[in-house]
Amino acid sequence: MRDVAGDASTHDLIVWIERFHDLVREHQAELTELDSVIGDADHGSNLARGMDAVVAKVRADAPTTPADLFKTVGMTLVSTVGGASGPLYGTFFLRFGGSAGASESLDATALGAALRAGLDGVVARGKAAPGDKTMIDALTPAADAWDTAAEGGASPRDAAIAARDAAREGRDATIPLVARKGRASYLGERSAGHLDPGAASTTLLIEALSDALTTP
Amino acid sequence: MRDVAGDASTHDLIVWIERFHDLVREHQAELTELDSVIGDADHGSNLARGMDAVVAKVRADAPTTPADLFKTVGMTLVSTVGGASGPLYGTFFLRFGGSAGASESLDATALGAALRAGLDGVVARGKAAPGDKTMIDALTPAADAWDTAAEGGASPRDAAIAARDAAREGRDATIPLVARKGRASYLGERSAGHLDPGAASTTLLIEALSDALTTP
Amino acid sequence: MKKFINDPADVLAEALRGIQAAHPDLRVDLDDRVIYRADATRAGKVALVSGGGSGHEPMHGGFVGVGMLDAACAGEVFTSPTPDQMLAATKAVDSGAGVLHIVKNYTGDVLNFEMAAELAAAEGIRVESVVVADDVAVQDSLYTAGRRGVGTTVVLEKIVGAAAEEGADLDAIVALAQRVSDNGRSMGVALTSCTVPAAGKPTFDLPEDEMEVGIGIHGEPGRRRVPLASAAEIAKLLVDPILADFDATGPAIVLLSGLGGTPLIEQYLMYGEIAPLLEQGGVEVKRCLVGDYITSLDMAGIALTVVKADDELLRLWDAPVVTPGLRWGA
């Protein structure tokens, strides 16, 4: 349960992960469909397989700190997903957890820092720049919006809503881009005109966070 | 040119072969289509390939006796068709020519005997019995009808018309049969309900003969 | 029709050119359409000639080489070669020790090889034939064309090829070939039709949710059409009729062949289903091959062959073979 300031507890963060799992399941076919157009038709099944394993593990382990939780999430994704998204999502959560640490509850600034750390991890691993038509095109604006909101004193809940909206915009802005990273880059100019599947799934991730922090 | 009694000259028989070639070409797709349903989709191309080679050879050789003509036709079919129809059609013509011999012109009785010899050759090679759903189901009634007509004093032209009608009936009567010879036999009961491609093509052969003997 | 071809009429001639270019160990007679070993038959060695319609590659041309065939005659797609081709091949490979014709039981193949054997005999060459008729999907009967010859042919060509290489005489070769033939059974299933290039469209239409059981290798429909089933169920459809047809208990060589349009991952998955069923049926799989060995153009399908094999057959199976399609021991 969130405290008066709306800081996120480990429980809230578990709800986030559960919610992300639900959203991935719900949008699995859609993600694979997006990946069919400019990739290899597996992004939905990759994430579904990984998040199935994650929730099974999290439910069994019942982690009590953000650090524990995200180590489990990250390691499980790394070892069950494969593909590009396995190491990238895995790294995101491992870094997110490293930043969040063992604190019992995270305020907007701490959450923003964790999000930024996760994003930086993805960039360090994948070496993508904004505009390359990858998941960071949704994650980067989300992290930026979060920081702006948090600097302005927003609660985690409001920062998450701002981040979610920014992620959606970033996701949609991948449509006209010519991919320079990931499989879509093999298509050259033909990659333009289509949404990046990873940007779509990371938008679900931020949506899940906002859902988790807005439901009572 | 036919004489007063309407006996067949070598020229008439060459017209037969040319006409058969035309009919095969015209019905090639149809024959292959029939062979698709209960065989391996090559009967039309097999006969077309063979008859193309036959007319090329006959035009180049310009044979002067039925024996020469049908040796060329038979040997060419044997060496260019392959499959079941190559040896069977080849044997038909070799035996036909063996019976027709070197005579300059063939009357109805001689043509009937040649037809019978050809049919017997096919049966000896292929070991099919009437009702097995093969080309002999068209050829046998054709030869029988020819003999009956010839015994009644019919001209080659009239005997050919009788044979053609009988071949058509025999061909159509293959539809309900369950095949016992050839590829269609592999289908067992599923072969019933379909026309036998070889019965269709041998009907074209007899039609071609009747055409050759009825055109002036 | 989506195929890597030019004019459909030239498919065979052009494929033979590719085989020639790809395999310096082979000599391809482009006029007679015969694929030979590049080296002449060793004096005293019985020569093995096979052949059949094209569209079954690697069979037969891919099985020409040391320890297997001496020559393979290539007919048009799904059409038996002609006696001329077979005669040319028979004459070219006979070293005086005689020639075995390995014939799959199809009317066309049988008749053309028969004519060729008659012609060769007339030229003083001793020719014997073995006819493979191993497809249990077809009822065996004296009054019909009998069973089709399918996968056992591959196993037979390998084993008899080894014996010929070792110097067995023609009588022994014939007896051995007959033994392999008698001990082999096959069964196939198809998920799609194939497309004969000259026909330009699929030989039959098969709805998305149906399959053909008891299929041959010429794109002909099978014995029956049934709802599309799982791999586990299909495995039973392949194994059961074979085990029902003969006493398959004991050591065996097993061949699971894709029919041309089935990727290897599916073939392996099927073998994973088939192997335990064979074991339950008392078949001891001593050797096995999984892959495209005898195909039906681009058909998505698979066929299982079980050949009972005693120690001698296994020894001959293991003997060296150097062909494009099968190679080991050298």
Place this chain on the structure above:
Amino acid sequence: MKKFINDPADVLAEALRGIQAAHPDLRVDLDDRVIYRADATRAGKVALVSGGGSGHEPMHGGFVGVGMLDAACAGEVFTSPTPDQMLAATKAVDSGAGVLHIVKNYTGDVLNFEMAAELAAAEGIRVESVVVADDVAVQDSLYTAGRRGVGTTVVLEKIVGAAAEEGADLDAIVALAQRVSDNGRSMGVALTSCTVPAAGKPTFDLPEDEMEVGIGIHGEPGRRRVPLASAAEIAKLLVDPILADFDATGPAIVLLSGLGGTPLIEQYLMYGEIAPLLEQGGVEVKRCLVGDYITSLDMAGIALTVVKADDELLRLWDAPVVTPGLRWGA
């Protein structure tokens, strides 16, 4: 979707069971999804580990054995395996002489192998990597993911496997692997899409009269869609970009691989068109393979690979190899 499968989620696990049943020379770890040589790595021999998404069979599992790979990690269909699998394989095969990771250039493969190498290094194992990026359909650029790794991988695994078998040390192996990689180029074309089992329908729709040029091995669309062309024209579409990309004159090893749904007769026909074009371009084909070696599920397509090869590479190519997918000399 017409496939020989049960539940799409079980395709990989079940295919591995089939591989295990079919190949007693291999040991398949069904939990880690790694295919190993049944015998342990000889002391002092550098071990070779490769792997990638499944659906490319026989690559890589089919190239495990004497003279080639020591282990292959199998990912889900078209999905790189995970670092855990690679680490397990690396630890299992290291004899102390170090391990080479053979990686095809896809973001997923590179990242996962990178993580695995870091983990292995942390456990004191010396790991080096070579990344194959030979697909000329993709523009090479510092700012992109770079070229895909395709057919050169097969040639590399064979040649480097021979060197490892001969006892070359890790530095020599790395240099050799890089040399093969630098000298290989590939180009592919597809007539149909493939169907990923978990997706249940073709990855893309391709009209009857069109084809995709510059295709990879993951069912992704190619660089451009063009009208369906004749085999002769397609041969030029494959050969020209390779010859334009590097100086290919001189001796070479050539691989023409079907993509899974293309029958061998069409592959040979294509090779008949390609061989003279290569010759005109100054390529001396010293060795060649035609067949399904690196596939894309059931895709109807074909890919050409040219690897320039000096005498040493040819000697290593000819060295004995005993794997399900490539076998000679033993």
